[in-house]
Amino acid sequence: MGEEVKMSDYEGGVEDEERVLEWEAGLPSLDDLTPLSQALIPPELASAFSISPVQYRTLLDVNQASKDTLSSLRGVAQSSNNFKSLGESHESGVVEADENDRDGSGSDSRKSRKIMECAEEADSAFPGDNSAEDPSARALKRPRLVWTPQLHKRFVDVVGHLGIKNAVPKTIMQLMNVEGLTRENVASHLQKYRLYLKRMQGLSPEGPSASDQLFSSTPVPQSLHESGAASAQSNGNSHGNGHFQVPMPIPYPPVMPMPVLGMTHHGHGHMGMPVGAAPNGYHHGFESHHHHHHYNMLQQQRDWSGNKYGSVVTYPHVAPSDK
DNA sequence: ATGTTAATAT
DNA sequence: CATATTAACA
DSSP, X not given: OOOOOOSTTTOSSOOGGGHHHHHHXXXXXXXXXXXXXXXXXXXXXXXXXXXXXXOOOXXXXXXXXXXXXXXXXXXOOOOOXXXXXXXXXXXXXXXXXXXXXXXXXXXXXXXXOOOOGGGSOTTTXXXXXXXXXXXXXXXXXXXXXXXXXXXXXXXXXHHHHHHHHHOOHHHHHHHHXXXXXXXXXXXXXXXXXXXXXXXXXXXXXXXXXXXXXXXXXXXXXXXXXXXOOSSSSSSTTTTSSOOOSOXXXXXXXXXXXXXXXXXXXXXSSOOOOOTTTOOOOOOOTTSOOOOOOOOOSOTTOOOTTSOOSOOOOOOOOOOOOOO
């Protein structure tokens, strides 16, 4: 009893940063990836909401879709394939989650979606480079999750629907339906979000607080004042029994986070990308991109997918082991 | 055990 | 320094 396996004993030179490679190799087989989102929802509820077998978008698909939505500009050089560059980039794993923003914004322009030749086998989500499958790598330390505006939008949306009262990490996480998102992630963000609301409260209504590019960009729902909004509504809950944990399932398409491998240049004048010009800060992932310090672009617009770091990488489709 | 808050890390 | 993870606590 009580057997702890220490893997660090063997090496000793392996740092935590190298975890990135770990999940890269720890890709669960497709068989493991099963549609759990619907499985958790009772058939009755599902049919009531007309929730059909939602198809999961491949990482690359989602990624491309998000980028496409935001960047309707000219397609500058778009080759973000630094998958094999992992060997050198070991600053800090950064994960970025994207989602298909199709709420509140009429995005119909389906620009050309070429490139991404490595995305043919989206199921693996891992272009050629990786390749080693490690089913044992599941609870590994995943890189920092980057809350992209889209993801935050979903977060705020759910919180607004639940009300500040029922806005608890678990419920939020469940309702967000973002694969890979953990309770801890939501809790952490929720904390920051609450602080943001509180801080803004005691300040002038018009607060050009340049801080919090993310928060300030997302409209705060008014439901944050009332208590308990969607709860004992006329849902299908009046069945007598049935403890559905889903207060009010939102027809949100399941989205899986897209991890982004980034180099944490903890320099100073970080961030900075011509949003209104070429959001594609990706160079040709082949050259040894040095640290380009773009000291320009007025940091005004606060959109973009939060790709303030760079490289794109895949995320281990964490199996629906539930929490 | 889940939600919060503080501390710590990146 | 802001943001996210981890730990401690209620």
